[in-house]
Amino acid sequence: xxxxxxxxxxxxxxxxxxxxxxxxxxxxxxxxxxxxxxxxxxxxxxxxxxxxxxxxxxxxxxxxxxxxxxxxxxxxxxxxxxxxxxxxxxxxxxxxxxxxxxxxxxxxxxxxxxxxxxxxxxxxxxxxxxxxxxxxxxxxxxxxxxxxxxxxxxxxxxxxxxxxxxxxxxxxxxxxxxxxxxxxxxxxxxxxxxxxxxxxxxxxxxxxxxxxxxxxxxxxxxxxxxxxxxxxxxxxxxxxxxxxxxxxxxxxxxxxxxxxxxxxxxxxxxxxxxxxxxxxxxxxxxxxxxxxxxxxxxxxxxxxxxxxxxxxxxxxxxxxxxxxxxxxxxxxxxxx
Numbered sequence: 300x301x302x303x304x305x306x307x308x309x310x311x312x313x314x315x316x317x318x319x320x321x322x323x324x325x326x327x328x329x330x331x332x333x334x335x336x337x338x339x340x341x342x343x344x345x346x347x348x349x350x351x352x353x354x355x356x357x358x359x360x361x362x363x364x365x366x367x368x369x370x371x372x373x374x375x376x377x378x379x380x381x382x383x384x385x386x387x388x389x390x391x392x393x394x395x396x397x398x399x400x401x402x403x404x405x406x407x408x409x410x411x412x413x414x415x416x417x418x419x420x421x422x423x424x425x426x427x428x429x430x431x432x433x434x435x436x437x438x439x440x441x442x443x444x445x446x447x448x449x450x451x452x453x454x455x456x457x458x459x460x461x462x463x464x465x466x467x468x469x470x471x472x473x474x475x476x477x478x479x480x481x482x483x484x485x486x487x488x489x490x491x492x493x494x495x496x497x498x499x500x501x502x503x504x505x506x507x508x509x510x511x512x513x514x515x516x517x518x519x520x521x522x523x524x525x526x527x528x529x530x531x532x533x534x535x536x537x538x539x540x541x542x543x544x545x546x547x548x549x550x551x552x553x554x555x556x557x558x559x560x561x562x563x564x565x566x567x568x569x570x571x572x573x574x575x576x577x578x579x580x581x582x583x584x585x586x587x588x589x590x591x592x593x594x595x596x597x598x599x600x601x602x603x604x605x606x607x608x609x610x611x612x613x614x615x616x617x618x619x620x621x622x623x624x625x626x627x628x629x630x631x632x633x634x635x
Contacts, residue, residue, distance in 0.1 A: 335544055336544075345533050346534065350504070355521060358370060359517075365514060374505075387494060415467065415468070416468040559576075565622065
């Protein structure tokens with residue numbers, strides 16, 4: 300009996316070994332599911348000055364939460380204050396010139412012009428009487444023709460003086476010309492525009508947060524000179540986050556926009572997070588997989604795939620790693 304039992308045991312052990320080897324070969328031959336690594340990103344907005352100046356104070360630090368419109372930094376610009384005084388003086392000067400053009404001549408000038416006109420009228424009336432007398436004397440043969448012509452010329456000159464005095468009086472009474480008044484008004488508007496421009500720049504000395512978010516970077520300190528357009532702070536909008544994958548085109552596996560992907564986030568205890576694909580585009584030529592002559596294959600492009608969380612995920616932050624097992628996706632969502 301014992302030899303039979305040993306023989307059976309050998310066959311059992313041999314069967315188990317063959318089964319284990321077969322299972323190992325089957326597992327080895329079975330295609331494994333690839334795991335692709337992505338990274339969480341979020342929208343970043345820089346806070347920069349529109350004017351150069353010295354940074355007087357920075358009111359926030361990295362990690363602080365800010366709201367849209369909150370003052371985050373203050374610039375000091377003595378040059379801008381000087382320009383503001385110049386602009387105010389230009390407005391005052393232009394307003395004075397405009398008032399002068401609109402109001403016309405002073406009352407004393409009007410009275411003097413009127414007096415000159417009336418005096419010319421009286422002088423003309425006297426010369427008219429004198430001419431009639433000399434004309435009568437010429438008719439009687441008492442005076443010569445020369446005397447009569449002189450009187451006629453004096454009468455005409457007196458008439459011209461009346462017209463000139465009247466024109467001067469009308470001009471003084473009417474004031475500046477319409478074109479001059481329009482020019483004076485335009486100068487006032489120009490000066491006010493310059494003042495408004497300076498005021499707009501003065502408001503820029505108090506820099507505000509354009510969006511609500513978290514301060515992720517501070518690149519300048521109080522006392523430093525900053526140039527126009529130089530970022531001073533960077534604000535991170537965690538409500539607008541997405542995940543970026545770089546996939547070779549033969550790994551896309553029919554991936555389409557609005558497709559839903561289930562990914563794992565190691566930093567969140569491997570929590571599964573559903574994402575919706577929002578962007579697919581080829582990367583630059585630097586990301587092309589070049590084929591070699593020996594392989595007889597073809598070049599493969601790398602595609603950038605972006606996907607956004609379907610629901611807000613607490614704790615999801617830029618820089619976190621995201622793992623995608625294969626690229627098999629659910630049916631595209633019909634939601635916009």
